Every structure is written in structure tokens, then in C-alpha cells.
Amino acid sequence: xxxxxxxxxxxxxxxxxxxxxxxxxxxxxxxxxxxxxxxxxxxxxxxxxxxxxxxxxxxxxxxxxxxxxxxxxxxxxxxxxxxxxxxxxxxxxxxxxxxxxxxxxxxxxxxxxxxxxxxxxxxxxxxxxxxxxxxxxxxxxxxxxxxxxxxxxxxxxxxxxxxxxxxxxxxxxxxxxxxxxxxxxxxxxxxxxxxxxxxxxxxxxxxxxxxxxxxxxxxxxxxxxxxxxxxxxxxxxxxxxxxxxxxxxxxxxxxxxxxxxxxxxxxxxxxxxxxxxxxxxxxxxxxxxxxxxx
Amino acid sequence: xxxxxxxxxxxxxxxxxxxxxxxxxxxxxxxxxxxxxxxxxxxxxxxxxxxxxxxxxxxxxxxxxxxxxxxxxxxxxxxxxxxxxxxxxxxxxxxxxxxxxxxxxxxxxxxxxxxxxxxxxxxxxxxxxxxxxxxxxxxxxxxxxxxxxxxxxxxxxxxxxxxxxxxxxxxxxxxxxxxxxxxxxxxxxxxxxxxxxxxxxxxxxxxxxxxxxxxxxxxxxxxxxxxxxxxxxxxxxxxxxxxxxxxxxxxxxxxxxxxxxxxxxxxxxxxxxxxxxxxxxxxxxxxxxxxxxxxxxxxxxxx
Numbered sequence: 001x002x003x004x005x006x007x008x009x010x011x012x013x014x015x016x017x018x019x020x021x022x023x024x025x026x027x028x029x030x031x032x033x034x035x036x037x038x039x040x041x042x043x044x045x046x047x048x049x050x051x052x053x054x055x056x057x058x059x060x061x062x063x064x065x066x067x068x069x070x071x072x073x074x075x076x077x078x079x080x081x082x083x084x085x086x087x088x089x090x091x092x093x094x095x096x097x098x099x100x101x102x103x104x105x106x107x108x109x110x111x112x113x114x115x116x117x118x119x120x121x122x123x124x125x126x127x128x129x130x131x132x133x134x135x136x137x138x139x140x141x142x143x144x145x146x147x148x149x150x151x152x153x154x155x156x157x158x159x160x161x162x163x164x165x166x167x168x169x170x171x172x173x174x175x176x177x178x179x180x181x182x183x184x185x186x187x188x189x190x191x192x193x194x195x196x197x198x199x200x201x202x203x204x205x206x207x208x209x210x211x212x213x214x215x216x217x218x219x220x221x222x223x224x225x226x227x228x229x230x231x232x233x234x235x236x237x238x239x240x241x242x243x244x245x246x247x248x249x250x251x252x253x254x255x256x257x258x259x260x261x262x263x264x265x266x267x268x269x270x271x272x273x274x275x276x277x278x279x280x281x282x283x284x285x286x287x288x289x290x291x292x293x294x
Numbered sequence: 295x296x297x298x299x300x301x302x303x304x305x306x307x308x309x310x311x312x313x314x315x316x317x318x319x320x321x322x323x324x325x326x327x328x329x330x331x332x333x334x335x336x337x338x339x340x341x342x343x344x345x346x347x348x349x350x351x352x353x354x355x356x357x358x359x360x361x362x363x364x365x366x367x368x369x370x371x372x373x374x375x376x377x378x379x380x381x382x383x384x385x386x387x388x389x390x391x392x393x394x395x396x397x398x399x400x401x402x403x404x405x406x407x408x409x410x411x412x413x414x415x416x417x418x419x420x421x422x423x424x425x426x427x428x429x430x431x432x433x434x435x436x437x438x439x440x441x442x443x444x445x446x447x448x449x450x451x452x453x454x455x456x457x458x459x460x461x462x463x464x465x466x467x468x469x470x471x472x473x474x475x476x477x478x479x480x481x482x483x484x485x486x487x488x489x490x491x492x493x494x495x496x497x498x499x500x501x502x503x504x505x506x507x508x509x510x511x512x513x514x515x516x517x518x519x520x521x522x523x524x525x526x527x528x529x530x531x532x533x534x535x536x537x538x539x540x541x542x543x544x545x546x547x548x549x550x551x552x553x554x555x556x557x558x559x560x561x562x563x564x565x566x567x568x569x570x571x572x573x574x575x576x577x578x579x580x581x582x583x584x585x586x587x588x589x590x591x592x593x594x595x596x597x
Contacts, residue, residue: 005489010499011418018411018470019426025467026433029441036443043447089338096331104335106583108342113579113586115528117546118571121564122349135348135365167342176591221594228437231530235550249531252439257535262443269439276435 036266043262054267063243064268067251071275074161074247075226081166083218086173087211091203093174094181105178108171116168120235123164124151154244157237161245165232173218180214181207220280227276248272346572352565353377360561376562377570380552384563386570388541389548396458396533396544397526400465404473405519411470412477413507417489418499427478433471441467442535449536460536461544468532469522472593476521480514481507517589520582524590545571 037054039047058064093105111119127150128134137147150156184207192206208215230249233239239246239254246254248268256265352360353376354369380386414420415427441464449460484507492502508515533544543551552567579586 004493004499005417005419007418007499008420011414011420011423014410014414014418014503015426017407018474021407021463021467022430022433022470025445025463026436026441026471027429029444030436032444033440043450092331092335096328097335101335104339106587107339109583109587110576110579111342112590113524113528114575115546115549115571117528117530117549118568121549121552121568122345122572125352125561125565126345126348132361138365171342172590175587176594179591217594224435228439231528231546234530234534249437249439253442253531253535256443257446262447266440266443269437269442272437273440276437280435 033266033269036262037270039263040261041263042260044260047263050263054264057264058267058271063246063251064248066243067246067248067268068271068275070245071227071229071247071249071272074158074229075223075279078162078165078226079219079222081162082169082173083177083215083222085166085170086218087177087215089170089174090177090181091207093178105171105175109175110171111168112172114168116231117235119164119168120232123160123167124236127151127160151237152241154241157241157245161232161236164236165226165229169222173222176218177211177214180211184210216283220283223279223283224276227272227279248275346576349565349568349572352561353569355562355565357560357562376566380563380566380570384552384567385541385548386545386567389543389545390570392458392542392548393527393544393546396461396465397523400462400469400526401519401522403462403466404469404522405515407466408470408473408477408518409508409511409515410503411474412481413503415474416478416481417484417502417507427475430471430474434475438468438531442531446535455536455538456542458542461533464532464536465526465529469526472525473518473522476518476593477511477514480511484510517585517592520586521589521593524586 038049038051040050040054041047089108093101097104126134127136129137129147129149129152133141133147136150141147148156150160188206188210189202192202197205228249229247230253233245233247233250237245239250243251249272252265252268252272255261255268348365351369354372354374355363356370356375359367359370411430415423445460445464449455454460454463488506488510489502492506497505528546529544530546530550533547534550537543537547549567549571552564
């Protein structure tokens, strides 16, 4: 009977199209890019072999270090905030709203499917200072303050980016984590209550440990997404003011397509890939150790 | 998630008015205690909904209204001038058409070859299928920046740059890993006995694919397609990299350049453009929110 499933010709026929496209358009370019990291120049001017110079340049390039630092800061802060707020919301769904308010979940989830460009344009108009005040500045001036150029200063621009991404993703993480919370058996919570645990103790001692696997995958998913941030920033600040909000992805894009430095651009992409890999492995291992200890 | 317990009926014997009044007072007290929480949820909903309402209202306002009226004012008339301007002068229609031309063929190819691949990886038995699945899986994590430059070079050298092909080809490749992985998971959940029974009945592989695997995973296929639709439709990076001609811009790239086309204070058409983008998505979400929520969250936990 098994022989039917071991039909190699059929298997080949069905896997071939996907495998072919995937190999030609993903795998080959990845190795091609790795090859680029040892070169200097671009496809039009020609290439020159430079060995590992691009990598040493990366660590001596202040703009690259700034971009790296921005990326890490953004990714860590946003991951903490969106998983944290999402978890808070999920707890609210499970213990406060119960199953009465599935429409609240549905409404709060909606922003995540919106096109980033539309959301970014919306936020930039919302926080606008010049030539006319947007709603936020109108309220501030009405309360007696003076209007703030939110996207014109690097520190406030950073927070507007964080705020916008939080606005978009909060409801998504809430639903993601909610799915983990409703899996906790009611009897476990009940027996916790009988033993005298209530409110925060119940959450800290029972709910959080039991939802750790979902939290872990959320953190990994979030950090992998936020390290690759591009759309949000291009549409909201375009890396500015100056280059204050430029992440690695945008720096790679500029280096490659505005300055035509294919070798160095690929090196930046490579560093980003390594960063994603490293962080994922690190979180995975450190969290796993915690689980076995606790 | 959707199971609701019906409240237990009050015992018939103690239906005196006094007890009723007491319970009514108790429930009123309870709802009063829950008030702060309700206000909190209300504020949260307002924070999510208000910016979109503001954009929608703004899309009907004239230039003068933007400058002289406060932001909370309602538009003086509900005319569609801004929308006309966005579509006619702004080229919003062209952008939407370009997006449709790039996204839907990509989606179709992704699903067709993705379903076949998932079937081959999960149902059929052959050496190396584990390694191939792992290879697809690895593609989910690699940032798109790793493939942009070689593809750009190839598209440029082959003269594909001035068409929609670069977008379609890249979208298919980028969409495949998650599609194959999600569909493989769904295929795995079909009991193996179903296929074994089919072989006894004399079905060959392709018959099994068409008459069992595809119908049984039809819902999942639709969900995955929906997830991929959002990823591709909302994509900016690929479109920004490979679209070099203004009249081939997708809606995201077009909208990004919208601000530059109008005067600094002529917000109307821009608001109309954002509005179309937001409320187009809203319409889809209105009908398919359950599937979208399930699909997007499934795509992340496993990814």
C-alpha cells in the first residue's frame, strides 16, 4: 500500500515547480549576495575583490553603527511594548470581558491588516506641526501648550514610530496571546483560587508560567519582524530627521540603490540576517533554560 | 472561543419582588464596579477607531475647511471632489490596477504550486523531504534585503525591469515559504487512513490530490491565500525596489508619493487616497474577519 505514496515521479512533479522557483529566486540570490559581500562596486561599474574589507568597514562606519543601534533599540523596545500590551489586553479579554466581547477583539485587531503606508500617512497628519497643526498639536495648543514638531526632532520621531507600530500591532498580539490563555484549563485556575491565590498572584504564579510557550513564540516572532522594519519608517519619517531614525534595512536600501554600492549593501543585509539568527537562537536558549529552572 | 454558557434560570419558587429588587440592586452595583474597566476599553476602542474616522471625514473637506475649521468639525458637504481628484489627477485608479495586476497572478501561482508542494512534502514519502521542508522554513526568517541586489541585477540585465514581471516573480518566491509551511501543517492534520482507504479503492496520487487533499484543505487554502493577499497587497519594499516607472507603481508606492503631487496644504486628495486604502481593507475585514484573524495568528506562531 505504501508503494503508492512512494511514487517518486509524482513527488518530483508536484514539488518541482515550487522548489524551482524557490531555489532560483531565493536560495541562489542569497548565496549570490553572500558573494557580493566580498566585492566592491556594482553591476554597471564592475566589481573588485576586497575580501573581508566590507565587514571591517561596517564596524568602523559610524552611520552603520548608528543604524545598528537604532535597529536594536527599536526592536527591543517595540517587542517589550507590543508583547507586553498584547498580553495585558489578552488578560483583559480572558478575565474581564470574558467571551462577551469578541467584537472588541475584532475591532482592536483590525489595524494590523491596514497597509502600513496608509497608517503612516495618517499618523504623520495626526501629529503634524507645519504648515498647519494636526489634531494632537491643536489639542496641545488649546490646553495652553505650544505646538510640537513631533517628526522633526529625533527623540520624538522615535517615539511616534514606536507609538504607531504599537497602535497597529497591539490587537494582533492580544489575539495571538489570547489563544494561549484560553488553553489554560479552568480547573487549574480554580484550584489556584481555592488555594487562596487571587488577582495578581494568580496571574504571576499560574497564568504567566503556563502561557510561557506562547509568550516565547510571540517574542521571537516580534523581534524577527521588528529587526526587519522598513515600511513603517520609510513611510513615516524616511529615516529622518537627518538619519536619526534609519534602521539597517533602510541603510542597506540607500547604500545599494542610491549610492550603487552593491558589495557594502549586501554586507549590511548579511549583518542583519546574522543579527536575526543570533537573537532568535539567544532568546530560544535563554528562555528554555528559564523554563527548566522554574 | 465562541461557546457561551446560558445563564442559569432563576429558581421559580423564590420569585418574590423583594428578591428581584435585591438582585437588581446587586447587579447594578456590580456593573458600577466594572465601570472603570468599561471606560478603559472604551478609550482603547476610541484610540483605534478615531484616527480612521478623522481621515474619512477629512476626505470630504475642502482646502478652506482644512485651514479654517477645527479638526473635529464635520465636512460642510458630502461631495466626492477629493476622490475624483485622487483618481483622475492622482492616478489612484492606475495604482490600484497595477496592484491588482501584480498581486492576484502572484497569489494564484503561490497557491497552485504551494498546495502541490505541501502535498508532496506531507503526504508522499520520499527521501529528503524533511530537508526540503526545512529549507522552505529557513526562507521565512531571511530578510528580503538578502535577495534584492542579485534580483535587481538579473531583472535589469534581462530587460524585465519595465514590466510587472519582477514583482510577480519576487512575490511568488517570497510568499512560498510561509504558504508551503502552513499548508503542510494543515495537510498533516488529515488522518492518514483517509488516503490509505483511497488507495484501496484504487485512487492514484493525482486523484488523491484532487479529490481528497484539496477539498479537505479548501478552508485552509482560502485562509492562507487571504494571509498572503495582505502581505503582498501591503508590500512596500519589493515594489519600491523593482518598480522604476511612475505608471507601474503599486498602490503603496503611489500613495507614498501622493504627498509630493499636491500643494503642501491641499490635503483633500491625500485624505481621499488614504481613505480608499483604509476602507477598502475595512470592507474585506468586515466580511472575513474571523478567517483573517485565524490565518494571521496561525501564520506567526508556526513561522
